[in-house]
Amino acid sequence: MTATPHHLAAPTKQPRSRAAWAAALMFFCVAAILYSTTAEAKKSTKKEAPIQTYAEHATAMRFADDVAQRRNLDAAWVRATLAQARKLPSVQKAMLPAPKATAKNWGAYRARFIEPIRLKAGQAFWEKHKRWLDKAEVDTGVPASLIVGVIGVETLYGQHMGNFRVIDALATLAFDFPATHPRATVRTEYFLGELEQYLSLTHRANIDPNSLRGSYAGAMGMPQFMPTSWAKYAVDFDGDGKVDLFGTPADAIGSVAHYFKAFGWKPGMPTHYPVSFDATRLDMDTLLAPDILPSFHVPSFEAKGAVLTDTGRAHIGPLALIELHNGDPAQGGLPPSYVAGTENFYTMTRYNWSSYYALAVIELGEAIAARMKP
Helix, strand or coil: CCCCHHCCCCCCCCCCHHHHHHHHHHHHHHHHHHHHHHHHHHHHHHCCCCCCCCCCCCCHHHHHHHHHHCCCCHHHHHHHHHHEEEEHHHHHHHHHCCCCCCCCCCCHHHHHHCCCHHHHHHHHHHCCHHEEEEEEHHCCCCCHHHHHHHHHHHHHHCCCCCCCHHHHHHHHHCCCCCCCCCCHHHHHHHHHHHHHHHHHHHHHCCCCCCEEEEECCCCCCCEEECHHHHHHHHHCCCCCCCCCCCHHHHHHHHHHHHHHHHHHCCCCCCCCEEEEEEEEEEEEEHHHHHCCCCCCHHHHHHHHCCCCCHHCCCCCCCCEECCCCCCCCCCCCCCEEEEHHHHHHHHCCCCCCCCHHHHCCCCHHHHHHHHCCC
């Protein structure tokens, strides 16, 4: 039982007469009505930002006509679709770099994904859809653990697929990408292409373009495919005659596997190996120069001071030294972590161009695999 607030505490003096209580009650009722009326008046006078659409946006309408002609789409449909798209300031804000850059921290990043809720959900997802995961692994050579890892990191197995209307997000970023962004021109061209693909995709699939929701960047479904990736790599894995990355886990599983295969996944090759260093011959600058692109075969890799395990020394193909920072050492951060990445590690970064992302996917998948029943 909660305590009575002090301003409503019971009186300590003698009780008032019935008439006095009635008068007091009337006073409070009138005061409440006046307060409510004043509050509503304030609400009504507060100006809300008007919703801006692209109906009167000349560039958007010219784009609509151009897309309709090049893609052989109904021009009236394309115009009407873009006319309903809304400019979203929140999407513009989300695209801007953080005002103050923070040091990357692999340990903190990893902890966001390799955690009890995601592990439990991943195990349930694997057990429920094992048939499709097994089929994807057989068809493409992409391990089930990596497919489970991707869908887990991207959307927690479909639980968080985004709440932005895709048409709004893409139109905002195509026609109103923040001009202060250092790569505004390049990003604008990218999102114009994604918007064009989205219009073509939904038109040909007879999908209402206003119905799909995704991330603030326009990524969709359980694997968070952008429209171009959907058009190129999404597959009807369950053979029901349509591609559904939102509500059909089989299609999401097959599409992730197909994506990696298309980007050169090599069946049976590990993604990375442990690595340490021989300080007497370490040439860290040269080892890190290619970034995540595999560029050193084992002899040259070790000649520059990298030390591999026996399994790593037996690797055939180029390697890259992958560096993952663990915060700012000047502020109590730990030394960086390192692995020797293979061509398959590089393939994983084609999904998201981040070594932190790739390793999180790998380790989440491995952790879930360890929980699976034999």
